[in-house]
Amino acid sequence: TRILGIDTSCDDTGVGVVELAPDGGIRVLANRVWSQTIHASYGGVMPELASREHVERIDAVTGDALAEAGLTVEDVDVVAATSGPGLVGALLVGLMYGKGLAQALGVPFYAAHHLEGHIFAAASEAELRPPYLALVVSGGHTHLFDVPREGEYVLVGATRDDAAGEAFDKIARLAGLGYPGGPAISEAAQRGDPEAVPFKEPLKGQKGFDFSFSGLKTAALLAHRAGARPEDLAAGFERAAVSFLLKTTLRAAQAHGRDTVVVSGGVAANRALREAFAASPVRAVFPGQGLNTDNGAMIALAGAAALRAGRPPSPLSEGAVAYAPLAN
Numbered sequence: 001t002r003i004l005g006i007d008t009s010c011d012d013t014g015v016g017v018v019e020l021a022p023d024g025g026i027r028v029l030a031n032r033v034w035s036q037t038i039h040a041s042y043g044g045v046m047p048e049l050a051s052r053e054h055v056e057r058i059d060a061v062t063g064d065a066l067a068e069a070g071l072t073v074e075d076v077d078v079v080a081a082t083s084g085p086g087l088v089g090a091l092l093v094g095l096m097y098g099k100g101l102a103q104a105l106g107v108p109f110y111a112a113h114h115l116e117g118h119i120f121a122a123a124s125e126a127e128l129r130p131p132y133l134a135l136v137v138s139g140g141h142t143h144l145f146d147v148p149r150e151g152e153y154v155l156v157g158a159t160r161d162d163a164a165g166e167a168f169d170k171i172a173r174l175a176g177l178g179y180p181g182g183p184a185i186s187e188a189a190q191r192g193d194p195e196a197v198p199f200k201e202p203l204k205g206q207k208g209f210d211f212s213f214s215g216l217k218t219a220a221l222l223a224h225r226a227g228a229r230p231e232d233l234a235a236g237f238e239r240a241a242v243s244f245l246l247k248t249t250l251r252a253a254q255a256h257g258r259d260t261v262v263v264s265g266g267v268a269a270n271r272a273l274r275e276a277f278a279a280s281p282v283r284a285v286f287p288g289q290g291l292n293t294d295n296g297a298m299i300a301l302a303g304a305a306a307l308r309a310g311r312p313p314s315p316l317s318e319g320a321v322a323y324a325p326l327a328n
């Protein structure tokens with residue numbers, strides 16, 4: 001069964017194709033992402049421009065993904081598209097395109113949750129069966145979920161202020177390291193001294209499993225004003241952020257009796273974070289190459305999992321939603 005997945009939740013037009021084998025195995029056949037560059041000159045994503053670019057690109061990106069998979073559109077058995085959360089205008093483009101495609105082909109349609117997509121991106125690398133803990137660290141989210149059963153998400157912790165990726169981006173901008181901040185910080189950190197700037201552990205002593213990045217951000221700002229080198233700021237911040245994410249997640253894994261942790265979302269591309277989790281006592285699972293930041297394959301993977309779990313397809317009346325908590 002071939003599932004085509006579409007994500008247009010923000011400024012990336014992503015289309016991917018996965019195959020669900022009769023034995024339940026899932027394999028990524030293609031993953032194509034068109035990253036919009038038009039927003040760079042505005043210093044942030046302009047929603048209306050994002051929608052228009054999705055409209056212009058969606059068909060070509062879909063064609064590219066099918067070509068990469070060696071398929072034609074008639075080979076598609078199921079279509080999945082993100083319905084939220086994200087920018088409504090941007091979401092609508094992929095959602096309507098996906099629904100139209102499903103209807104034209106006469107195949108089932110699944111509306112996918114963007115965060116469920118980020119989590120299922122890790123299914124490209126390992127068989128993903130609950131129970132497990134899922135840490136989503138992206139540009140807009142730092143959420144820790146317990147997943148006791150397929151399709152069931154219990155919120156264990158979340159950021160009280162900035163998302164992890166947002167903090168990487170803001171500190172990179174402050175230090176003049178460019179955008180997107182994650183990769184820039186990671187690169188600069190290798191040349192820096194992590195001891196040069198002191199970063200205190202956020203929410204130290206908390207009983208829960210929340211996150212917070214505003215303290216690290218303030219520490220970076222003060223150190224920057226005092227003349228700290230950008231690479232030292234990067235090294236110190238990255239080490240502090242990674243250690244905080246790891247410690248909190250490990251405590252949650254222990255409290256919930258989980259030995260598998262999925263780490264996903266754009267920040268999961270971070271090498272220091274991956275190494276720290278890989279060396280920890282839990283079994284850490286990450287998305288494969290190109291599946292950390294927004295993409296369509298992760299939505300196809302979420303669709304495949306929904307199909308495999310016997311979830312009914314979504315009605316074509318399903319709309320786009322800006323705000324949609326995954327846990328209920």
Ligand code: ATP
Pocket residue numbers: 010085086114118137138139140141164165166168169180181182183186265266267268269270271292293294
């Ligand atoms: P959301 O999924 O919450 O709506 P988003 O889709 O914008 O947000 P993603 O595309 O998952 O977010 O991730 C983008 C974020 O990942 C950016 O903040 C970026 O800086 C961060 N990021 C990307 N690569 C790295 C890296 N190597 N290290 C740290 N952060 C990274």
Ligand code: FE
Pocket residue numbers: 114118138139293294
């Ligand atoms: Fe995302």
